[in-house]
Amino acid sequence: MELTLDTLLNTYVIPWGTKIVMALLVFIIGRWIAKALTRTLEKVMVKGSVDQMLVNFLSNIAYAALLAVVVLAALEQLGVNTTSALAILGAAGLAVGLALKDSLASFAAGVMLIIFRPFKLGDFVEAGGATGVVEEIRIFHTMLKTGDNREITMPNAQIYSGTIVNFSARKTRRIDLVIGIGYNDDIKKARDLIGQILEADTTVLKDPAPTIMLLELGESSVDFAVRPWVKSGDYWTTRAALLEAIKVTFDKQGISIPYPQRDIHMIQETAA
Numbered sequence: 269m270e271l272t273l274d275t276l277l278n279t280y281v282i283p284w285g286t287k288i289v290m291a292l293l294v295f296i297i298g299r300w301i302a303k304a305l306t307r308t309l310e311k312v313m314v315k316g317s318v319d320q321m322l323v324n325f326l327s328n329i330a331y332a333a334l335l336a337v338v339v340l341a342a343l344e345q346l347g348v349n350t351t352s353a354l355a356i357l358g359a360a361g362l363a364v365g366l367a368l369k370d371s372l373a374s375f376a377a378g379v380m381l382i383i384f385r386p387f388k389l390g391d392f393v394e395a396g397g398a399t400g401v402v403e404e405i406r407i408f409h410t411m412l413k414t415g416d417n418r419e420i421t422m423p424n425a426q427i428y429s430g431t432i433v434n435f436s437a438r439k440t441r442r443i444d445l446v447i448g449i450g451y452n453d454d455i456k457k458a459r460d461l462i463g464q465i466l467e468a469d470t471t472v473l474k475d476p477a478p479t480i481m482l483l484e485l486g487e488s489s490v491d492f493a494v495r496p497w498v499k500s501g502d503y504w505t506t507r508a509a510l511l512e513a514i515k516v517t518f519d520k521q522g523i524s525i526p527y528p529q530r531d532i533h534m535i536q537e538t539a540a
Contacts, residue, residue: 287345287346287347288346290345291342291343291345291346292342294338294341294342294345295338295339295341295342298334298335298337298338298341298342299335299338301334301338302331302334302335302337302338303331305330305334306327306330306331306334309326309327309330310323310327313326313327371408373425374407374408374409374423374424374425374426375407375408375424376425377423377424377425377427377428377429378405378406378407378408378409378410378424379407380428381405381410381424381427381428382405386432386434387402387432387434387436387437388402389402389403389404389405390402390436391434391435391436391437392434392435392436393412393432393433393434393435393436394432394433394435395410395412395422395427395430395431395432395433396422396423396426396427396430397426397430398412398414398420398422399412399414400412400413400414400415400418400420401413401414403419406424407424408423408424409421409422409423409424410422410424410427435500435503436500438500439499439500440473440476440497440498440499440500441497441498441499441500441503442495442496442497442498443494443495443496443497443498443503443506443507443510444493444494444495445493445494445495445507445510445511445514446483446491446492446493446494447462447491447492447494447514447525448486448488448489448490448491448492448525448526449489449490449492449518449523449524449525449526450489450490450523450524450525450526451489451490452524453490453522453523453524454523455482455490457521457523458492458518458523459480459492461514461517461518461521461523462480462492462494462514463480464517465510465513465514465517466478466480466494466496466510468513469496469506469509469510469513471498471499471502471505471506471509472496472497472498472506472510473496473497473498473499476497477497478494478495478496478497479493479494479495480492480493480494480495481493487528488526488527488528489525489526494510494514496510
């Protein structure tokens with residue numbers, strides 16, 4: 269068959285041109301609708317007092333899912349067999365999933381961290397073998413800042429599979445100190461001095477009240493358990509201040525803080 273200009277236009281150019289234009293319209297309009305629905309979802313979640321981190325995550329997931337539907341609809345307009353395309357994408361997705369199983373595990377862990385929220389931004393935590401302040405929670409990893417200003421990037425799977433200790437979750441924390449005095453020192457005097465130090469420190473909370481109890485008769489010392497309560501943000505500064513105040517006061521009042529000691533008895537045997 270002779271390929272004339274009219275035949276070319278009617279057989280190829282106009283039909284395919286129409287399909288391409290329709291596919292572009294479906295894609296453009298569909299993407300606009302996807303963005304509008306995503307913005308609506310964001311507003312609903314914000315009004316429902318949903319955490320902003322969770323809002324951003326769910327919005328991104330929703331937009332990606334809606335955009336995938338739009339792309340499939342556009343491909344339908346081009347005459348592409350989307351069933352075959354989905355089968356190919358599924359097989360490719362399985363292969364990629366097997367290759368990136370560790371990353372997918374971190375993705376799943378990131379979803380769980382965002383939903384169940386064992387910690388939030390700014391919390392001081394111990395997780396995945398590291399300790400620091402949570403700076404950012406991403407889909408695949410979480411960033412911590414240590415006390416000496418180092419940045420730790422940790423896979424979410426490593427965090428979620430282990431124990432998470434959140435030091436900032438509660439408003440108050442208890443300081444546990446073990447203070448030892450010599451066996452020849454006055455126990456009552458030492459207890460009273462520690463009580464005065466706790467009373468004078470304004471960061472030590474009155475409720476719950478601090479406790480001072482005899483913990484153990486150790487090998488080298490008589491040990492007191494000193495347990496005051498403070499606001500979580502005052503923990504380290506108060507702990508250091510109390511230790512310094514106890515040492516200075518004991519020195520002034522003649523209360524010893526003994527070193528580990530061991531008595532050695534030597535028996536000399538005389539030859540028969």
